[in-house]
Structure formats: C-alpha cells, structure tokens
Amino acid sequence: MGGAVSSLKTVATLCLLALSTSAYAQSKFVQSHSAMGTIYSIELYANDAASADHAMQDAFDEIDRVDDLLSNYKPSSELSRINREAPLTPVTTDPETFAFLQRSMDWSRASEGAFDITVGPLLRAWGFFFHAGHVPDESRLATERERVGWQHVMLDARVRSVAFADHREMELDPGSIGKGFAVDRVVTLLRADGVMAALISAGGSTVYALGAPPGTDGWPVIVRDPRDGRGKAETLLLKDTSLSTGACTEKYFIQNGHRYCHIFNPKTGRPMEDVLQSSVIDPSATDSDALSTVVFVMEPKAAKRLLADRPQTEFLVLRASGACDSLHWRGAICRK
C-alpha cells in the first residue's frame, strides 16, 4: 500500500518536473552574430534569459572557432595554412579539418566533380570575389583551370596529410560546405546544452531545425519560387533536419544582357545557366549545404540516381525555363 502511494507521489513529482522543464514553460530568444562572411542567427526556447544567453554564447563561440579553422580570408586559419603549404609538401592537419576535407572530397567523387571546393580560382577569374563580375578571356581561364580539380587534392588518412598534386597552387574554398559544417557543430553543442527547440540559420542559405517550437510539429521554413511570374512560395515544416538553398538570385552579374551566376560548373569552368535555385533537405547540414551545389550543377537524372537511396535527402531544383525537378520533396511546388 505504502509503496503504491509513494510511487504515485513520484509519478506526480515527475509530471510536475516534466511540466516545469518542458518546452511549454519556456520563452523564445533570438540573437545573431556575423561570421564567415554571413550572419548567423539562432532562435531558441529556454527557461530564462541567462540560460539562453549561455547557449547562444557557446554557439557563437563555436561558429567563431570553426571560422578560425576554415576561413579562407583569415591567414591564421588552418585552411589558409594548408592552402599555403600543400603546394610544397604534405601538410599534417588535425582530425576535424581532415574529416571536413574528406567529406568535401567524398561529395566531389560521388558527384563526379559537380561539387568541388577547389573552384575558387575560376570564380576569381570571373570577378565574383570583388563585385567586379566580367567574362574573362580564354587564356586566363585556361591558366586557372590548371589550379582547379578536386582529384589533385591528395589526402592521406594514415597520417592525416593534405598535398596538392604536382605542386599545384590550388585554393581550398569552404564556401559551399563550411556553413553547413558550422551549423552541424552548433546543433551538437546546443543538444549537449539541453536545448530542445532551436532554429539555426547561416544567412538563410543553410538552416537547421532542432526539435520544434512548443506545441508544434516543426519550424516553418519558406522556400521561394524565383521563376518568372510565379511569385509563389511554399512553407515547409522542418524538425531535426536541415535545409540548404543555392540560388543565382543574389550573387550574379549581367553582361550584354546575359545573367552570369556565381555557381559554377567545374567541368565547363563556366557559370551555370538556366538553374535559378536549388534546395536540399538532409539530416546533416554539412551534406545539405554540399548537396545544394551538387543538384544545382548535376543533370537532374544523374542527381536523382545519386540520391535515390537516401530517403531522408530531399531536393528541389527550379529553372528559368520553368522546369521543376524534385526527389522525395515534401512540398507540393512541382505539382502546382
């Protein structure tokens, strides 16, 4: 008897505890922070301002740490050190940086070069880094092409070293995967801090929905439709997954009436034509970030083949021609 009463009490106490620590009692906090050339913003639910503040501080410190690791603007970053020394000699790096490079090369291999973090010199030749876009002449392109190509990046997992084949002066550029990588690190950290609901956004191009706002099924994320005259958008609900978007709607230049996009086809060495926007949903933000470029560049059929056996990976590609390609996509945009 006594035992039953006390266990009832325990249940009641547990319920109370559950109530007081559940997301229902929590408030929403937001903060943003600029790093890696973009603005990271976090919305999260927490019991009070002090714990929200600590979680935010931890998260932004982590983003700065990843920036110190992977920035190709900061000469003191690990990636800059690799870019400087790998043309000369194999560079031993730490396991985290090495894993990042391995992941990048894995996607290059799988996508047969559609995704390639060595494409920087071409973008530079086209003037994309300094808002000075122009079509470069063929001889410049030919020279720069020599310095591009993921298959020239030699990774030796045994000793964690990176070298550029034949002493090529290559440039590893984290732009198409680094933000996703930083977001994943933040997600791991916030979970460890006990955060149950948060939306982490790297300038809107990669977002991760951790849990869901209290009493809801997911964080609403809006995907725009940039195709002419449609002006429509769809709202998706995301929970414990990420969404990354690549688009030509913001970074591009127009020369002789033609619009040139900053997303390149490494094979042709030229900006992509026709594709306006790609979006990828994947439980890993690193992967969705990389894949948003993969599906942007690859032929739709090949992209579908590549991702067919990843049921948790969804993609959507919208083209100026009006075409709409998708795989596993939870939204209805292609059906409209």
Place this chain on the structure above:
Amino acid sequence: MDRRLFLQGLSASAVAAGVLPVTAAAAEAQERSEADVAKQIAASKDSSPVRIGIIGPGSRGKELVRNLLRVPGVKIAAAADVYEPRFAQLNELCGYEVAAHKDFRALIDRKDLDAIVVATPLGLHATQVLPALKSGRHVYGEKTMAYTVEEARAIREASGSKALYQVGHQYRYSPWIRAAIARVQAGEIGDVTHIAGYWFRNNDWRRPVPADDPGGKLEHLINWRLYNQWSLGLIAELGSHHMDIANWIFGANPTAAMGSGSICRYHDGRETDDNVQVVLSYPQGKRFIFTSTTDNAKMGDQLWVYGSKGSLNLTLEDATFFYEPAKVKRVATGVEKGVTTSASYQAGGEMPYRGPGKPVELKDPEDATTIAIRAFIHCVRTGDRPIADAEVGYGSALCVVQADKARRERREVEVPA
C-alpha cells in the same frame, strides 16, 4: 650574454643603461633571436614519433591537442583528468582511443611518453609540472606558470636541458607581435616608458555546470576561475599574457606591484574579482597598467605601448603603429613675414588621435598557438631551448602573484628577483 636577454633580443648593457637597444649589439641579438625563432617555428620535415601525455584536457587542453595533431609524427598517447566526460571528448577529437588515467601520477609513471602537457587549473600547475620534469620529460605548461613565487622558482630550477619547460605564453610566437616588438626595440616609437593593457569582456565568465551537482563540487571544478583555491582571477587568466609582453618590451621584470579589485557586477557566490586593476613598476620609472572588466567589452583585448615618438597597438590579430605629431623644427632665419591674429582656440593638441594607424604588414601571419606548439615539438626533438622558456614563465608568474598579493593586501608590494 644572459640567455633570457639574448632571447628577448636585448643586450644586457642596453638594459642596464636604461636605454632602448638601438645599439648594433642589440640589433644583432635581435637578428640572432629571429634566426632561433625561425628554426623553431619552421614547418616540420621531421615526422619521427613523439608521444604526448596530457594532464587536464579541458577547454585549453583540447585546443593544444588540436594543434599538436597538426605536427607530423605526434601522437596523444595518454591523458589524465578527474572529470570523466573529458576522456570521450578527447577520443572524439583525436579520432582514436587515448589511454585514460584518473590520477595524473599514473600518467607520469608511464614509460612511453616523450613530453607532457599540463593544462589544469592554475593552482595545480606546480604539483603536476614538477614531478613531470623530475621524471625527465619535457613539459608544455599552461600559463600562469605557478600559483606561488616559490612554486615558480622550483619549476625554473627543475627545468633545464634534460627536461625542457615551455610556458603557454604563445604570444611570444605571434608573428605580428614579434615583428612589432622588434621595431619597437629598434627605436621606431622612441623610448617606451608606459604600457597599458586592457582586457574587457561582457559576460559572467561562467561555464555551464550539470544540474545534478551535489555539494557544488562540479561548480568548483568547472568554474575554478571564480574560486580562490585554484585561481588568481583576471590578473592571472587574462593579465598574465599582457604582463609577459610588458616584461618582453621593457626587457626586465618589475620591481613592485600595486593592485585593486572588486566584485562589482556578479554577486553570485564567486570569490575572484570581476573588476581588476594593476600597476607594475619597472626600472627607470617605467610603468605597465592593466585593467579588466567583465561587464563592458568596448576595449576588448588590446595593449598600447607608448613611446616618445609614437605608440603601438597590439591585438589578438594585428599590430598597428601610430606616430606622435612632429616636434619643433629649426628653420632658416630671414625677414619676418608677420602673423595674422584671430580668436580661434584649438583643442586639437589635447584631443585623442582618431585617425588610422600604420598596420604592421605581414605575409600570412599564422596562429600563435599553432606556432608555439610546433616550436615545442621541435625543441622536444632537438633539445633546443624554448623561446617561451622557464625564465619567461617565471617573469610573468612573478607579476601575477605579486599583483594579486597587492590587490589582497591593498598596498604596494615588492616583486622579488
């Protein structure tokens, strides 16, 4: 020449005379010192195995490990910590399993280590560094070298060519700080008499502690900075780097210290002050002042080096020179042209200079900790004496410990030799 002065690029006579070492001897010493540095920091061609044991793989310890793993041939062979979760974190970081010890003595007893890294709270440094050195192993010891002057002396004595000691004052390896200080020592901003260090932050300096913490044991272990048992507060944790740089620039250790501090903002049970000021007196009336607050981040972390001809601003990322307005100039005499009167008053002369400075231009400055760690492994392999050696560690420990004593006793205290 005294080894330490040599490494600081200063001639003993220049220091004794109280003049800045613009002499040929000093310039030569500086050059030799740069050659020494260059050798230590060069990318390593040697990838012979070096086995490291780490005591205290906490937040700094893990950063050191990350950098150690960037040096070819280095393996983290063992770790000691009293906080269990550290071992899993370390394994994840290394990508392999590191032998784990609950007691640091078991780590020191291992026979398979070439060097030991100590990155525990300050109050524990000497108890771990000393037996590690005595076991014949080279040691990378985090700053501040020790919690008391006696302990710092003991470490200085225990270290030598058989058991090298390098202190975690990585700014000694920072390319822009080295380049800037070399120019100061060559006389670029004249005679330096005054250095100011600001380290401002706007947060409570706390780290999250698991909710289940009977007796507040984890609170004391994780937030050790806030408690006197192991911590000398902001003076040690932040000020020690600045004090080391002041010692370096002045080419001497201070002779006296004043200190003050208060708990001004965070009345949360902490024991160390959240608002601290220090004045260190150097030979020939030179001064270093340090001020640190934890509820305003305007100044960030920066040093100002003031000389008769200009100033130098040092930060975590760069160095910038500023020059004093030109002084009187002798001009040719001739027929006076007359001057026009007006009613203007110019505050200009007393206004702070708000224009741009001249940044120290460096090709590809590398991260200071990455360099310091690579240099340490070079010394482990070659037996070369570290640039940030026990003398450097001892100098800044003297500043920290005595400044803290002055803060507690509310009086000026002597800094022993």
